[in-house]
Amino acid sequence: MGKKKLEKIRNDLFLRACKREAVERTPIWIMRQAGRYLPEYRKVRAKTDFLTMCKTPELASEVTIQPVDIIGVDAAIIFSDILVVPEAMGMHLEMHEGKGPVFPEPLNNEKDLNRLKEVDPFGDLGFVLEAVKLTKKELNGRVPLIGFAGSPWTLLTYMVEGGSSKNFSKVKSLIFNRPDLAHKILTKITKAVTDYLNAKIFAGVDAVQIFDTWGGVLSPKDFNEFSLYYVKQIIDGLNRNSNQPVIFFPKGVHYNFNEIAESGADVISLDWTVNIGDVRKEIGDKVALQGNLDPTVLYAEKEVIKIKAKEILSSFGKGSGHVFNLGHGILPDVNPDNAKTLVEFVKEESSYYH
């Protein structure tokens, strides 16, 4: 770990597009590409539970590489879960089949703040770093490897709600009634996420993505105060020894794009409810854009998938700075052939735009 990476990544289209450098074609990867839609993934998953997969470097590495082999994506993303960070901060985490993640003892008040311990990523989250090292070795320079973390706001929602939420009533009450306490917790989470991402970079990831899955439930003003502010701090705090690109995905956020573009991220990932061409016009060439095909398009017939993918390519238009992706994670009941069709089509068709 920590050895200067001397290996050359043979397919570096993804890294170049993140930096808005010239590319021969648009690179593509798929959020949640190492996931349940793949029979090969389900075969690994059948042997064990989700968290054990995350914590067993050999298994995490195996499923991370699957979509590179099977679907032909231009980047791998290390298999893990954003909630391993709150767990490392001392919160007991359970994964309930069908129901999702549960923190049986969610954060409630001032006292709970003291329950949150400082994270030593090399100890508490060493299993992720081992998985990164193993995956880098196995990939052997074929494609770049992405590491990721949840944004402090998104992690806070799970830590306060105790799991997934519909109305976010508890965490909203917290930010409205006790903004001081919310900021204290967010500051602690920010430190943990920054250290964690730095450890991942040290272990060898070639890029990082910050998922703000629940940024979009905030009003534009609250988003700036409770989410974007901390994401900026994380990006500022990264030791990017090889200038590793940072991707920020504020899902459901369709506002403040100019402020988001100033966050220090190299790439903004967009969901499918915005027009990628319009956003490009709005924020100019400050950052690259990732996205943003409606994930449900992969339920469609192959010819429709191609038409819809072409609309995205054409909406972004000519020039570099586009990483093709879905607007959110691939859905578990999608036919892998359809994902393959998408990847092959984008690889072929996109050369026209470069």
Next chain:
Amino acid sequence: MGKKKLEKIRNDLFLRACKREAVERTPIWIMRQAGRYLPEYRKVRAKTDFLTMCKTPELASEVTIQPVDIIGVDAAIIFSDILVVPEAMGMHLEMHEGKGPVFPEPLNNEKDLNRLKEVDPFGDLGFVLEAVKLTKKELNGRVPLIGFAGSPWTLLTYMVEGGSSKNFSKVKSLIFNRPDLAHKILTKITKAVTDYLNAKIFAGVDAVQIFDTWGGVLSPKDFNEFSLYYVKQIIDGLNRNSNQPVIFFPKGVHYNFNEIAESGADVISLDWTVNIGDVRKEIGDKVALQGNLDPTVLYAEKEVIKIKAKEILSSFGKGSGHVFNLGHGILPDVNPDNAKTLVEFVKEESSYYH
């Protein structure tokens, strides 16, 4: 029914604001104001099930008027459910406690199109019209009465998914793979909704609101094709004998505002993820705007509620054309006192803006 309304509505602030006429203060009502957060509502609900309440004019009327008395809102909205229309079209509807609405036999294919019958609102949905008449009589001109319906797209999602949905996989597959069939069904729903709203207007409602609760899960292009197009047809087809205002609420939609403003609606209702002042600047004075306080702000302490409400008033700015509301329905576990605080504050504070 159908007698020319000669009664004068004493508090017509809501109607004037919808038409962007001068008002002394900003009117306010609250989506789902006749609902579970009120103990008085729960008392009625305890005696019977949800659909029976919808179908018993005396009960529907009673809970419709409750928030006028208890919370002091400037408009009543007839208690009902958007799914009574698909039910009237021949789809068996069940309301499952805690799980929400279920259509045990959702629409699947061409054959199912023939299962959908034409709706006679005066027969099939006479209970709503009776509730409207009864409520108008009981209100006796105190405040206007709003009638509502779901948009064709939003109704289609329930009819195809068989209930609430997370990923909308079935209805998205339908529009991508069989747009022809989707359009045929949407055309049938549009006819039913138009006839239903016309019957409500005939029965005496003073305004109508069209809820497009799931418009926001579509891409901007698909929204125009599968939702907005049909909403326009409905608005065109209304017989507004007293120029009753139409409110359109495309929840989660944050794009195409200029096209939405051209839909024929008098008022666009906004959720809390857009800045109401920015939207006003964008679309100018083509339409009035309704909204858009984050519903979870009502979990906050009273002083915070006032600060956040003031931010909305100030964001919209001076002049008429603002109907204050939440950005979505009031949540069932809100303290009614907080709703009352909001209403009183808006009534008092908003005179500054007029």
